[in-house]
Amino acid sequence: MIKPQEIRKIGVDGLLRNNPTFRLVLGTCPTLALTTAAMNGIGMGLAVTFVLIFSNAIISALRKVIPNEVRIPAFVLIIATFVTLLRMLLDKFIPSLYESMGVYLPLIVVNCIILGRAESFASKNPVVHSAFDGLFTGLGFTLALTLMGAIREILGAGAIFGVTLWDFRIEFFSSSAGAFFVYGISIALFNFVYTKVESRMHKRKFEKLYGHQELTVQEEAK
Amino acid sequence: MTVKEFFKSKTLRCIVVLLCIALISGGLLAVCNDLLSVSAEERVQRTIKGIYGKTVGYREIATDYQSEVGTVDSVYLLEDGNYLVRATGLKGYKQGSVSVWCVAYFENGSFKGLGSVSIAAYDKQTLMSKWTGSVLAGYEGKETFDVNVSGATYSSTAINNALNTVLGYVGTLTEVQHD
Numbered sequence: 001m002i003k004p005q006e007i008r009k010i011g012v013d014g015l016l017r018n019n020p021t022f023r024l025v026l027g028t029c030p031t032l033a034l035t036t037a038a039m040n041g042i043g044m045g046l047a048v049t050f051v052l053i054f055s056n057a058i059i060s061a062l063r064k065v066i067p068n069e070v071r072i073p074a075f076v077l078i079i080a081t082f083v084t085l086l087r088m089l090l091d092k093f094i095p096s097l098y099e100s101m102g103v104y105l106p107l108i109v110v111n112c113i114i115l116g117r118a119e120s121f122a123s124k125n126p127v128v129h130s131a132f133d134g135l136f137t138g139l140g141f142t143l144a145l146t147l148m149g150a151i152r153e154i155l156g157a158g159a160i161f162g163v164t165l166w167d168f169r170i171e172f173f174s175s176s177a178g179a180f181f182v183y184g185i186s187i188a189l190f191n192f193v194y195t196k197v198e199s200r201m202h203k204r205k206f207e208k209l210y211g212h213q214e215l216t217v218q219e220e221a222k
Numbered sequence: 223m224t225v226k227e228f229f230k231s232k233t234l235r236c237i238v239v240l241l242c243i244a245l246i247s248g249g250l251l252a253v254c255n256d257l258l259s260v261s262a263e264e265r266v267q268r269t270i271k272g273i274y275g276k277t278v279g280y281r282e283i284a285t286d287y288q289s290e291v292g293t294v295d296s297v298y299l300l301e302d303g304n305y306l307v308r309a310t311g312l313k314g315y316k317q318g319s320v321s322v323w324c325v326a327y328f329e330n331g332s333f334k335g336l337g338s339v340s341i342a343a344y345d346k347q348t349l350m351s352k353w354t355g356s357v358l359a360g361y362e363g364k365e366t367f368d369v370n371v372s373g374a375t376y377s378s379t380a381i382n383n384a385l386n387t388v389l390g391y392v393g394t395l396t397e398v399q400h401d
Contacts, residue, residue, distance in 0.1 A: 065239060070236040070240055074239065077240070077243045077244060078243065081247035085250075088251075088255060089258060091258075092259075095260075
């Protein structure tokens with residue numbers, strides 16, 4: 001069984017340390033195209049999460065059966081099955097979301113986040129670990145897309161989740177150029193905050209272990 | 223490679239594994255498709271619900287009406303006497319087409335105008351995201367359609383063609399009613 005510490009580690013990896021959008025810069029195509037509104041971001045993020053959880057679990061379960069030579073076509077077959085299933089479910093139960101995601105929904109098959117997690121994690125780890133990895137990586141992607149969608153919707157359409165806030169809008173943020181701009185700024189901000197928090201946590205850990213602050217190279221030389 | 227060697231080789235194992243995955247996936251999707259497929263009737267009901275906010279009874283009317291710039295794909299006579307029409311307009315971007323749903327509103331048997339326009343499908347068009355709800359509302363109640371969305375002139379032409387074809391079709395309906 002999976003231990004709570006392992007879940008925590010996988011969670012921190014998927015959401016922050018290896019956040020697919022802001023840290024690994026994967027899945028850029030849907031990130032840029034679908035973040036015109038926060039709701040689209042949530043929809044796409046949850047769709048990818050669904051596929052990630054199930055494809056990771058199945059790939060992990062079959063990792064000893066699938067020969068190394070045909071692992072990529074086998075992964076793509078499994079991922080495509082879940083994407084097709086997801087399309088059927090969305091078309092049946094949430095048609096508005098199905099229509100708003102357009103061509104990007106079938107394109108999840110070739111989303112490098114899913115293939116990347118299958119190759120680097122699911123094919124080497126047990127089923128439950130892989131399912132959790134899929135869940136947290138998917139949630140990390142969802143959070144990133146929702147954040148970007150919210151910024152672009154507020155600035156580009158003067159609304160949030162379809163609710164109009166004010167009449168002021170800057171069309172630039174609804175355009176493709178605006179998507180690149182918001183993406184770049186978001187990556188910079190996320191990494192700035194993440195590095196600060198990580199170094200502070202490292203300092204605290206060091207102090208707790210050794211009872212004093214970590215010395216710089218110059219201080220150590222003295 | 224002899225036959226015996228082939229049966230012991232990794233090649234066969236690769237083929238078998240891929241075949242098994244494909245077969246199981248195919249079987250699963252076939253079952254799911256049976257359970258989850260959306261029928262044409264359900265799609266019409268969805269469109270009606272999108273327009274009226276509730277389901278309304280309808281009757282399909284056979285038609286093969288077409289003009290030089292478009293065709294009427296399907297027509298439904300709704301319970302309240304209005305017509306729900308799906309039409310395809312030609313001459314879009316890269317000679318592609320745009321299909322639209324619209325309602326031909328009638329009051330006491332006389333035509334009052336087209337409205338509730340929505341995009342049903344399109345082919346080869348790249349700027350369809352420009353047709354937001356407020357832009358589509360601009361088509362409400364016009365007598366002829368020459369709406370031009372800036373930067374997407376060809377797609378605008380296809381939509382205008384579809385709606386003008388619907389107007390042509392409605393003309394034949396009112397003629398029948400006058401007769």
